[in-house]
Structure formats: C-alpha cells, structure tokens
Amino acid sequence: MKSLAVIGIGRMGGRHARNILKGVVKNARLVAVCDTDKSVLDGFCQKYQVKGYENRKEMLEKEKIDGVIIATPHYSHVEIAKDCLDKDIDFLIEKPVSVTTKEARELAKLLKEKPQITGAMMLNQRTNRMYRMAKKLIDSGKIGTIRRVNFIVTDWYRSQFYYNMGGWRASWSGEGGGTLINQCVHQLDILQWLIGLPKNIYAVCKTVKRDITTENDVTAIFGYDDFECVFTASTHEIPGTNRLEIAGDNGKIVIEKFKMRYYLNKYSEPVVNQRAKRDYGNKKDKKTQVYSYGYGLTRLLYDAIYGQQARVLNNFVEVLESKDKSKLIADIEEGIKGLTIINAINLSAWQNKSIDIPFDENEYEKQLEIKIQEEQKIKKEKADIAGK
Numbered sequence: 001m002k003s004l005a006v007i008g009i010g011r012m013g014g015r016h017a018r019n020i021l022k023g024v025v026k027n028a029r030l031v032a033v034c035d036t037d038k039s040v041l042d043g044f045c046q047k048y049q050v051k052g053y054e055n056r057k058e059m060l061e062k063e064k065i066d067g068v069i070i071a072t073p074h075y076s077h078v079e080i081a082k083d084c085l086d087k088d089i090d091f092l093i094e095k096p097v098s099v100t101t102k103e104a105r106e107l108a109k110l111l112k113e114k115p116q117i118t119g120a121m122m123l124n125q126r127t128n129r130m131y132r133m134a135k136k137l138i139d140s141g142k143i144g145t146i147r148r149v150n151f152i153v154t155d156w157y158r159s160q161f162y163y164n165m166g167g168w169r170a171s172w173s174g175e176g177g178g179t180l181i182n183q184c185v186h187q188l189d190i191l192q193w194l195i196g197l198p199k200n201i202y203a204v205c206k207t208v209k210r211d212i213t214t215e216n217d218v219t220a221i222f223g224y225d226d227f228e229c230v231f232t233a234s235t236h237e238i239p240g241t242n243r244l245e246i247a248g249d250n251g252k253i254v255i256e257k258f259k260m261r262y263y264l265n266k267y268s269e270p271v272v273n274q275r276a277k278r279d280y281g282n283k284k285d286k287k288t289q290v291y292s293y294g295y296g297l298t299r300l301l302y303d304a305i306y307g308q309q310a311r312v313l314n315n316f317v318e319v320l321e322s323k324d325k326s327k328l329i330a331d332i333e334e335g336i337k338g339l340t341i342i343n344a345i346n347l348s349a350w351q352n353k354s355i356d357i358p359f360d361e362n363e364y365e366k367q368l369e370i371k372i373q374e375e376q377k378i379k380k381e382k383a384d385i386a387g388k
C-alpha cells in the first residue's frame with residue numbers, strides 16, 4: 001500500500017485526491033493534501049476528513065509519503081518536484097512538465113542523480129486505446145514509411161467566460177502560454193510519441209475573437225526527414241474537429257474523436273506505381289482493406305466517471321510498488337519532448353522563421369520574458385483605463 005499526497009487540490013488535483021479516496025487508485029491511500037489557498041484547503045479537508053497543509057515543505061517533512069501528485073499551475077511544477085527530490089520522494093507531475101524546456105532539463109538532470117526516484121508525467125492521452133493501437137501499427141512497420149501526417153485539433157472550445165474565470169490561465173505570466181501549453185500539450189505529446197520529434201518547425205500563432213494575450217489559434221508545419229506534418233489547433237471554433245491522419249507506403253491510420261480506421265493496402269504504393277499500366281494506377285492493385293475500431297464502451301464509461309488520469313495514477317502506484325520504471329506510461333524526459341514542440345512553435349511564431357530542433361533554450365527564456373513584460377504593460381493600461 002502506497003501513501004500519496006496531492007499538492008494543488010483545484011479542479012484537477014481535487015479529482016485526483018477524490019479518486020484516491022474512493023479507492024479508484026489500487027493499493028494507494030491519501031495521507032494529506034496541500035494547497036496555498038486556505039479556503040480551498042479547508043473546504044476539501046472538512047468535506048473529506050483529510051489532513052491538510054498550506055505549506056508543502058512542512059507536509060513533506062512531517063508526513064510519511066511515498067508519492068506526491070503535483071497539480072498546481074505550471075510555473076510551480078519544477079520547484080515542487082525539486083522539493084520532493086530533496087526528500088527522496090517519488091512524484092508525478094501534471095502536464096506540462098514545466099513552461100520551458102530549459103527548466104525541465106534541470107529537473108531531469110537532478111533526477112538522473114537519484115535513479116532510485118521515480119519522476120512521472122500525467123500524459124493521460126497515452127492511455128487512449130486508439131493511439132496505443134496506432135503506435136503498435138507504426139512501430140511494427142505495418143503502415144510502412146510515413147509520407148504525410150495531419151493533425152487537426154479544434155475541439156477544445158473555450159469561451160471568454162472560461163478565460164475570465166481563472167487568474168493564471170491563458171497568460172504568459174501565469175500559465176506560460178495559451179492553447180498550446182494548456183490543451184494541445186496532450187496531442188503534441190501523442191504526435192511525438194507516435195512519429196518522433198521533428199527536425200524543424202514553422203508556425204503561425206494568433207489570438208482570434210478572445211480578449212487574451214496568448215494564442216488560441218495555431219497553424220504549424222513540422223519538418224521530418226522524409227515527410228511533413230501539418231498541425232492545426234484552435235479553441236474558438238464550433239463545431240470542433242479532432243482528427244489525426246497518418247499516411248504511409250502501406251496504408252493509412254485515421255483517428256477521429258472516438259473512432260479509428262486503419263487502411264491496409266494490397267500492395268505498397270511503390271509496387272502499385274511500378275506495376276501501373278495506366279495513368280491512375282491499376283484499379284485492382286490499389287485495393288485497400290479497411291479495419292474500424294471504437295474507443296470501447298467500458299473504457300469510455302470509466303473515463304467519463306474517473307477520467308483517463310486515474311489510469312495514469314494507477315500506473316504510477318504500480319511502478320512505485322514494482323520499482324520498475326520501465327513500466328511508466330511517461331517519465332520526465334518524455335514530458336520534455338512535447339514541451340520542446342510547444343516552445344519551438346512559440347519561438348517560430350514570435351520570430352516569424354523556421355526553428356531547428358534543438359533550439360536555443362536560453363533564447364526561448366529571453367523571448368518569454370519579453371512576452372511577460374508586454375503582457376504586464378497591457379494589463380496595467382487596462383487597469384488604468386478601468387480606474388478612470
């Protein structure tokens with residue numbers, strides 16, 4: 001049985017804590033929670049009769065904790081993880097690992113010095129059965145050499161009401177970005193998990209029809225050795241689309257929301273081309289077998305009730321019990337990969353040029369600081385106008 005604590009018991013951390021209390025996370029008990037907002041903390045602790053701390057260092061000092069779940073706003077993730085490391089406590093960080101890859105790498109370096117400690121990431125889309133099947137198909141070579149990838153993610157609709165709600169959200173100073181670091185962090189992780197990191201990125205980021213300082217509309221081209229991937233994301237469109245299409249020599253994978261289709265060609269395209277005795281290829285050679293899969297009703301229900309995140313929590317506890325880190329769904333290094341894409345997209349959009357990966361991480365921090373300064377100026381101007 002592992003003793004867990006949750007730091008940050010807002011929307012997501014509160015859910016994690018409740019899942020542990022309900023027994024959804026096997027072989028785990030909740031020993032304490034921590035939140036810097038006293039009213040949130042008191043409300044939770046009174047309702048669920050759990051020990052609460054406003055100060056995390058005090059909690060880490062006083063309680064016997066096997067694993068900490070970090071579910072605070074993004075800028076605090078790494079410093080909290082470092083406190084856990086100092087106390088030799090395993091930890092799981094909510095996405096994203098950090099706001100900048102430079103800071104995340106510092107954590108990864110410290111973690112390497114303590115190989116007995118587990119540093120896990122909440123990248124819960126990796127539990128999605130369809131993405132897992134896609135990974136198997138790609139890794140086994142079934143769809144052949146990749147030729148083209150398109151990912152459209154426009155179904156994370158957010159109203160102005162959402163943006164007006166939270167102090168830290170959709171700002172450079174509070175969240176470290178907008179739709180990319182908040183919502184698309186999941187899809188960009190899936191993308192790099194399936195097809196690897198691109199060599200370069202060119203991106204255009206915009207703010208469309210919302211009063212926010214960060215992006216809510218992104219179009220990016222990811223350059224790979226032999227193909228390109230077009231990534232489109234927005235949080236202002238109705239109806240939204242969530243569609244991943246990966247085309248290879250031998251077939252194609254299409255994942256749309258809760259459905260997956262896998263097309264297996266009778267002959268790979270180079271063979272079709274070679275055998276062609278007419279301009280459009282021989283009809284018989286171009287035949288394709290189509291396989292369809294769904295998300296699975298039981299899985300869908302589980303996710304609706306407890307969240308995909310509960311699967312990752314179970315995996316975290318399993319790894320703590322078995323001490324076999326190779327079984328982790330995602331570790332800190334994996335978290336850095338998705339963040340690399342996010343930082344590179346931002347840098348490309350800010351500098352209006354293609355960014356090679358790896359990019360200059362110091363430059364990214366410098367540019368981010370400029371964005372924060374500009375944002376603060378805008379906020380002050382608005383406050384001055386409102387005060388008049």
Ligand SMILES: NC(=O)c1ccc[n+]([C@@H]2O[C@H](COP(=O)([O-])OP(=O)(O)OC[C@H]3O[C@@H](n4cnc5c(N)ncnc54)[C@H](O)[C@@H]3O)[C@@H](O)[C@H]2O)c1
Nearest residue numbers: 008009010011012013034035036037040071072076094095
């Ligand atoms: N995996 C997912 O699908 C998913 C979904 C939503 C949010 N998240 C992530 O969860 C994290 C929290 O998001 P949220 O929506 O729950 O935010 P939230 O604002 O609802 O909750 C954050 C809580 O952390 C507390 N807090 C802030 N700084 C703290 C600190 N230094 N120490 C202790 N407590 C602190 C706040 O008082 C608040 O109660 C973010 O990283 C977010 O990206 C993940």
